[in-house]
Amino acid sequence: MVKHDDYITPKYAWENIKSYIPQDKVIWEAFYGNGNSGNHLKDMGFKVIHEEIDFFNKDTTPEYDIIVSNPPFSKSKQIMKRLKEINKPFILILPSSKINTSYFREYKNSGLQIIIPRKRFIGIHFEKIVDGEKLTNWKNNSNFDCFYYCWKMNLENDITWID
Numbered sequence: 071m072v073k074h075d076d077y078i079t080p081k082y083a084w085e086n087i088k089s090y091i092p093q094d095k096v097i098w099e100a101f102y103g104n105g106n107s108g109n110h111l112k113d114m115g116f117k118v119i120h121e122e123i124d125f126f127n128k129d130t131t132p133e134y135d136i137i138v139s140n141p142p143f144s145k146s147k148q149i150m151k152r153l154k155e156i157n158k159p160f161i162l163i164l165p166s167s168k169i170n171t172s173y174f175r176e177y178k179n180s181g182l183q184i185i186i187p188r189k190r191f192i193g194i195h196f197e198k199i200v201d202g203e204k205l206t207n208w209k210n211n212s213n214f215d216c217f218y219y220c221w222k223m224n225l226e227n228d229i230t231w232i233d
């Protein structure tokens with residue numbers, strides 16, 4: 071089965087939230103894609119680990135402070151479980167509909183916060199890659215809107231609306 075997990079994050083999706091990411095922390099962009107996402111974060115001045123490492127392999131988890139990433143959506147259940155075990159801060163781009171899942175409910179009352187982008191920023195401009203190829207016949211208006219799901223980031227507000 072073809073996995074439609076390769077949505078590549080445009081730079082402005084990280085620029086949107088730059089002010090919420092501490093500059094002095096080591097970021098792990100844990101899901102590789104084509105490598106661009108980590109480069110965008112580096113260009114913005116962050117210290118970034120962005121390598122082709124299996125996120126679920128405990129033996130290769132790097133030393134880091136915050137995960138900032140756009141993960142494969144089809145693995146979000148396993149990813150959210152693993153992140154709870156790791157118990158470190160994260161900012162993840164995921165579809166807004168995920169908030170209704172049972173595995174997100176596991177984060178109830180644990181300080182989960184969300185940043186809500188303007189519709190025109192996220193959910194419409196991801197570049198989609200299938201089996202290493204950029205899709206040319208794929209409409210850019212994807213059928214999901216996204217939030218930045220934040221945990222242990224100590225944001226001022228539980229819901230932050232980006233202007």
Ligand SMILES: C[S@@+](CC[C@H](N)C(=O)[O-])C[C@H]1O[C@@H](n2cnc3c(N)ncnc32)[C@H](O)[C@@H]1O
Binds near residue numbers: 103106
């Ligand atoms: C939605 S894409 C986003 C890629 C990149 N983070 C970005 O923002 O452009 C998710 C990527 O996760 C990667 N991935 C899938 N399973 C993974 C795993 N177990 N460990 C690490 N990366 C994985 C794939 O390379 C896939 O392209």
